[in-house]
Amino acid sequence: MRRLRIEGNTPQQAAAKSGFSTATAYRIEHGPHLPAAAQARRQRRRPDPLEAVWDTEIVPMLTAAPGLRAIAVLEELVRRHPELDPGIRRTLERRIKLWRGLHGPAQDVMFRQIHPLGELGLSDFTDLAGLGVMIAGATLDHILYHFRMAHSGFEHGHVILGGESYSALAEGLQNALFVLGGVPLKHRTDSLSAAFRNLDRDAIEDLTARYAALCAHFDMEPTRNNTGVAHENGTIESSHGHAKKTIEDALLLRGSRAFEDLAAYRRFIDEIFARHNTRRSKAIAIECATLNPLPADRTIDYQETLVQVTSSSGFVLRKVFYSVPARMIGQRLRVRLYDDRLECFLGASHVLSLARGRADHATGKHGHVIDYRHVIHSLRRKPGALRNLVYRNQLFPRPAYARAFDALTERRSDKVACKITVELLGLAHDYACEAELAQALEIELDAGHLPCLDTLRERFRPATASVPVIMIEAVSLGLYNELGMISGGDVA
Template sequence: MLKRSKVQLYEQIRRAHAHDEVSIRELSRRFGVHRRDVRAALVSPIPAARKVGPAKASPKLDRWKPLIEQWLIADLDAPRKQRHTGRRVWERLVGEHGADVGQSTVRAYVKVVRDLQRAPLVEVNVGQFHEPGEEAEVDFGAIYVYLCGVLTEVSMFVFRLSASGRSFCRAYLNESQEVFLDGHVRAFNHFGGFPKRVRYDNLKAAVIKALKGRDRIETDRFVALRSHYGFESFFCRPGIEGAHEKGGVEGEVGRFRRRHLVPVPHVESMTELNALLLAGCLLDDSRVIAHRRRTVGQDFVVEQAALQPLPIEEFDPSTLSNHRVDSKARVSVRSVHYSVPAGLVRRRLDVKVGADLIRVFDGARLVAEHERGRKGDEILALDHYLEVLAVKPGAMLTASPLGAARRSGAFTDVHEQFWQTARRRLGDRDGTKTMIEVLLAHRRLPPDAVITGMTQALAVGSIDPQVVLIEARRAAEDTVAPVIAIGTRTQIERPAPTLSEYDQLLENTL
């Protein structure tokens, strides 16, 4: 039999009384309840709330409760195994203060106090109001993408304006200081200005050490960024408590992932991924945040007018360092190896480390440029090793730079076909040297032109590098004499010749 609620019981009593017209005594007997319950059901279909009586007084214990609470609060700082028990509290009350209270009464009250001490404090979240252009929040979030077919975890930098809720998101392969600074510069350019204050957690890119309260020892590069633009920084408390102080951007990271990165996107490069993220940011201009009447884009129009103007010069987020080239013509930067021209082995070179690019300089001359890699990567350019391979052609077949060029698509199927044909006709050594001579042409001619030159040479059955160069130059120049239709020649007006200058010359010679 299903248990009925009191409301259902009242309904049955009222229906029986209305249809059967039976007495209160009969209804009490039929439904098995007291007659006062029947009368209450006939008065109202909703049962009256249960009356709660006043708390029972403890005349003997009430005077000692503040003292008991004081002892138990002091216990919070005492060793765990040397704290008051209920019996010990009773013994002290009786022995030291002559209290006339029962042990069970004291022990029951001690349990009540201890339960209140163990109960977690409930934090009440107070809603915040932000004036346009006043504040923003910054954070990193982890996202997954299929990068070149491989499931890869990357970091997403998020900069959120607090008033309008408009965000800027950009993906990076790491969370280095250059990435942190580059994200600010790009966000400010995206918004066309910057807010007066920005909230952060204690990122290593900005904070060296967290001191007492809100004080922080900040990194020099972050201080330089803040000084360049002139905004203020606000650092949240360490740990989970600090996350609630910038809940807007914390929630934005998860919301953006769920809305724009489900299902997991497939991209071929970080550039393609960032174009996808930017499109998502612009699409969010049409959304309406809860409890607001206007869209994010409409609120941003108001906030943009209140943002601080950008300085004339843009902040450079990159850093400069000096590195020695190893015997494999590489420089090691942040645990990543990058190739440089082989002629610079064992030299010390300046390296400009950016968020996306690594630039290597020999004095003022740029000698190498690579996309920034992840820790443990080896990023090699085949062009940097061509002079060495020309001397050691046997090393090219299994050379790591060649493998990197194949994976990146720089060494195309046309290159493979030309090399195989040259090796088949001239042998491995001379065929490889021929291939290297063609690869050197990439330094002077566009890649498409060189590929066209190889294709044209193979079409006529030639593997002569000079034929490839001739066809490549022709493709690069693409010069065709204009065709002038017959009958369209224009008459050129020229003045009649004069001999006056010659007459003067004759006069001077007489």
């Protein structure tokens, strides 16, 4: 620039030949220094509001308690010095951040890892209750079992109705491995502290042994991160947030959080993870080629126990009463306890499946899983038992039946109300019209009418098929003799 000016070029010409702007050329004419060097350092325009307390009070606080938040320091300063303006919060936050960068304690370093192909699969649970998912009109309180391969990013999710448990881990892990199509060398989960909660030492040791046996069945090395050190499981912990946001977005696009049943919601979750894995299909295919083969069969993913069916036509398991058909009273059942269901066996014969219930841990009250079909025959002989039945509310299969009982109780005697309600349940059982009958009851109750048994019986009674009249004409026995006779003219 200077050489061009000496040669007689104008500032505009020198700037153009040097690749500068005209404004830059004029600035260089006035001085060779950069703008920042030419400017005088800005002086403080107001007194430092922390000068009197920084070294004497704030620094000792931060030294004694390095994790102290800036807002807590401010509140303490205002308490000690009411004349301080609370508006100095941002100044205090900046000053504390700078002090910690210069004089604060060393923080934990997160060491990024290289994950070899097929080496590590991780499992963890995350809470999805905040999504507000509805199943058959009721809010679903659930968590998600989440599996991820560290190298390829393959993911699998399984809806869990209860809390963290061995059954939930075993079922979810096996589902994930069979979807993946292979087995990694190692499997890592957290410390399983939630599953161990409220268990005695023997139960904890048994659960630990079962987890080790589960991994041994798939020839995986079982590992765990240290208690309270979540970042050791960070490969999957960090993906929890992404999974939740993806599910939330899918629910918003769907336009509804209500599902017909649990199976429909599980299909919805499976589709979300399937789309994720499709986007990473190339990396997953490369990693799958390095995985160990799957075993021929699944291993046990349930807990087994024996229960006694009482005279109440049911049994109690983990503070939940389950009803069973009355013919099983006095029998001893072998129950396989899964996360979402119970499979009951009498000897070696499978006799029934029950939805799993859970007690209310907040109140300590027992839960009830009742099927009115199990007790309706006995209840018809003793309809008055309905009035103060312990599990009366759980007996009604749909809200319309409970609503009918309440309406009958208000306008009829207890005896009549119990009798009609039991007969309504019997009608639903006999004619297999539970849903249709509930709809009819809603219409009658909305109109202010009480249900009429005779009308409902006539409406839902199956149509009687008419038997056609068939006329059979008797055949003369003499015709059989004619069949065996051959006339002489017929012989050739």
